[in-house]
Amino acid sequence: xxxxxxxxxxxxxxxxxxxxxxxxxxxxxxxxxxxxxxxxxxxxxxxxxxxxxxxxxxxxxxxxxxxxxxxxxxxxxxxxxxxxxxxxxxxxxxxxxxxxxxxxxxxxxxx
Amino acid sequence: xxxxxxxxxxxxxxxxxxxxxxxxxxxxxxxxxxxxxxxxxxxxxxxxxxxxxxxxxxxxxxxxxxxxxxxxxxxxxxxxxxxxxxxxxxxxxxxxxxxxxxxxxxxxxx
Numbered sequence: 001x002x003x004x005x006x007x008x009x010x011x012x013x014x015x016x017x018x019x020x021x022x023x024x025x026x027x028x029x030x031x032x033x034x035x036x037x038x039x040x041x042x043x044x045x046x047x048x049x050x051x052x053x054x055x056x057x058x059x060x061x062x063x064x065x066x067x068x069x070x071x072x073x074x075x076x077x078x079x080x081x082x083x084x085x086x087x088x089x090x091x092x093x094x095x096x097x098x099x100x101x102x103x104x105x106x107x108x109x110x111x
Numbered sequence: 112x113x114x115x116x117x118x119x120x121x122x123x124x125x126x127x128x129x130x131x132x133x134x135x136x137x138x139x140x141x142x143x144x145x146x147x148x149x150x151x152x153x154x155x156x157x158x159x160x161x162x163x164x165x166x167x168x169x170x171x172x173x174x175x176x177x178x179x180x181x182x183x184x185x186x187x188x189x190x191x192x193x194x195x196x197x198x199x200x201x202x203x204x205x206x207x208x209x210x211x212x213x214x215x216x217x218x219x220x221x
Contacts (some may be wrong), residue, residue, distance in 0.1 A: 008151070032208050043201055043212035044154070087153065096208060097142065097161055098169075103153035 003027055004090050006102035014110055017078045021105045023088030024070045032096050033064055035073050036087040038104065044087055047073075078109045113137055117202050117213035124192045124220045132187040132216050134202030142205040143185040144169075145177060147198040148215075154201065160185055192220045 006023045013019050025033075033050035048055065050062040050071050061074040071090075075082055088102035115136045124130055136143065141162045146154040146169075156169030160179040174196060176188045189196060197220045202213040 002153075004153070034208070036210075043214055044210075045212070046209045049208065091208070095142075095161060097159055097167070099144075099156065099210065100170075101146075101154040103151055 002103075003100045004088055004102040006086075006088050006105045008103060008105060010106040010108055012108045012110060013078055015078055015080060017109075018074065018076050019078060019107060020072060020074045021086055021088075021107075022070055022072050023102050023105075024068075025088075025090045025100070026069070027090065027092055027100075028069065030069075030090045030092045032091040033071050034089040034091075035060075035062055035071075036089055036101075038085045038087055040084075044101075047086070075107075078107075080109050080111065083107055083109045115202055115204055115211050115213035117200075117216050119216060120214065121217045122219070124189075124218065126193060126220060128192050129188065129190050130192065131189075132200055132202075132218075133184070134186065134213055135184045136202075136204040136211070137183065138204060138206065138211065139182070140204035140206055140211075141182070143179065144203045144205070144210070145175075145185070145187045146201045146203065147171065147196075148201060149198050157187065157200075192218075194220045196220050 035047040036044040037047045038044040054063045059076045063072045085104040144159040145157040158177040163182045200216045203210040
C-alpha cells in the first residue's frame with residue numbers, strides 16, 4: 001500500500017465548476033501536509049499548506065482530517081489556468097525531512 | 112536570484128555508463144533533496160542532506176550516491192546506470208516547510 005494515495009483522475013470539468021480532490025495517508029505520525037501543483041513537464045510548486053482548522057486561499061480551500069487520515073482540496077470557480085496535476089504531500093520524521101508525495105490528480109478545465 | 116538550478120536538462124546513457132547530476136541553490140537553504148518521478152509513482156526521495164556535510168538515504172537510494180559539496184551544491188551520481196533508472200530527476204531545497212524544485216533532468220538509460 002502506498003503511503004500517500006490519490007485518485008489519479010483525470011478530472012475534466014467546465015470553466016466555473018467546483019471540483020474536489022481527496023488524498024489519504026497511512027502514517028499516523030505524519031506532521032505536516034501540503035498541496036503542490038505541477039504543470040506538464042515542469043517542476044512542482046507549492047500551492048498551499050493544509051492545517052487542521054482548514055484554510056482558504058482565494059478560490060482554493062484545503063482541509064485536514066487527522067482522525068480519518070485524509071486531506072482535501074476544493075477549487076471553486078475553476079479557471080482554464082487551473083489545469084495541472086495536484087500533488088498531495090505529507091511529511092514526517094526529524095525536522096520533517098521525510099516528505100512523501102502522492103502520484104497526483106490530473107485536472108483539465110475546459111472552456 | 113536563480114533559485115534551484117540543475118544540469119543537464121536532458122541526458123541519454125547506455126547501460127553501465129556513469130554520470131553526475133548537478134544541483135545548486137542560491138537561497139542559502141540548509142536542506143537539499145534529490146527525487147525521481149516516474150509515471151503513476153509520484154516523486155520518490157532518493158537522498159537528502161539536512162545540512163552541509165551530512166547526507167541521508169531516502170526511500171529509493173539503491174544505485175545512487177550523493178555529495179553535499181558545500182551549502183549551495185548537492186550532486187547525485189549514478190555509478191553504473193541501469194534502464195530502471197530512466198526517470199525525471201528533481202533537486203529541491205527547503206525553506207521552513209516549502210520545497211523549491213529545480214527544473215528537472217530527464218534521463219534515459221538504454
